[in-house]
Amino acid sequence: MHVAFIGKAGTPHQSNYLQTLPLMNRVEQVSVCDLAGGAMFDDARRSLGERLAATYTDVDTCLANGPYGFVIVSLDNRAANGVVRRVLESGNHVFAEKTAARNYAEFRPLEEYADKHGLHLGMAYLNRMRPSVLDAKKLIADGVIGKIYGFYVQSIASQARTRDPEHNWTFDRELAGGGYLIWLGCHYLDLLRWVTGREVVSVGAITDVVSGLPLDVEDAAALTLRLDNGAIGTANFGYYMNGLPEGGAYQSQLTFWGELGWIRLYPGEDDCLPLEFQTSHPDYAGAPFRTISYRHHSVPQAYGSAWGLSFLNRFTDAVAGDADPIISARDAGAVLKIIDAAYESSRSKRFID
Secondary structure (H helix, E strand, O other): OEEEEEEOOOOOOHHHHHHHHHHOOOOOEEEEEEOOOOOOHHHHHHHHHHHEEEEEOOHHHHHHOOOOOOEEEEOOHHHHHHHHHHHHHOOOOEEEOOOOOOOHHHHHHHHHHHHHOOOOEEEOOHHHHOHHHHHHHHHHHOOOOOOEEEEEEEEEEEOHHHHOHHHOHHHOHHHHOOOHHHHHHHHHHHHHHHHHOOOEEEEEEEEEOOOOOOOOOOOEEEEEEEEOOOOEEEEEEEEEEOOOOOOOOEEEEEEEEEOOEEEEEOHHHOOOOOEEEEEOOHHHOOOOEEEEOOOOOOOOOOOOHHHHHHHHHHHHHHHOOOOOOOOOHHHHHHHHHHHHHHHHHHHHOOOEO
16 A cells, blocks of 8 residues: 655654554555655655655645555644645545644534545544553443443643743644644543543533643643533643653543443553453452553554554554444544533633533
8 A cells, every 4th residue: 555644844743653654554655745845854764764655845746646545644733624625635535643623613624525525534543542441442332330420531741841832833723723632632532432432412611821831722621521321520631740750741541430330541551550440240240340451562663552553554454445444534523522612611611512
């Protein structure tokens, strides 16, 4: 399969994708388009070696030399939106860095075009394939904790001051559309839907800049959410970690309480922290409290190591017609709808249904 990568030198995850592509099962050739004029090409040559088929500095020339098995687009949300549209209109499937739009109004035409023309539009929510996430999803689907009553979602990252906010597009409202919620919180809003199989139907939120830095976007967000089965829960997001090696750069958690028990997992740290669950389900009567520990298969060159590679391979298999898609344009749009509702709730100080 010949694929294309469209990005811009210096943007987040550029090197991750370039290093992962030669590890993917079906990828034989890669064409690289750098909208920064070619500064990415040395990295592409090092990462791709003989698989590097061609280099371009403009989207139209790159697409004219297709078609491709699919095209990866990794750009800021403002730029990505237009590029993804052009790639879809050229008849190519797309895998996009999240969120490929600053809001759902911008994303909706992409979702509708992909659906109408039978094209895959995947989004980089690789955490769906984390081992603990897959186990939690199966436990809930199997009814181990029964109907979900409540939940807690947490994604905490290193403080904004450590992330060069003056030169980082994820802190520029015009380029990103928002702050923590649309860059990192989106992963865990996606996991809430993915693990539970439910939709978010009501959102209340507070977003703010708690660090005191002169930021254009929020560095903190707290949400109250209702699912379509009536369950209610909270989400805590923010750039809070002080960056010391002893504390790490991230803290994550998903906890679900149901009629028969509870599940707690730490997706971002599941290589060192176990999934725990307790249940009164009769199939678990002999040991109602259990833990599952994980020793990850390490693929250091891959974006997301082995589980990230599995996610990307699943997308490639879907493009080839050999598997159901691991994520759809509708899934990506649903996350943006939640984020839009959170920002509107914070502005209006009311719940958004």
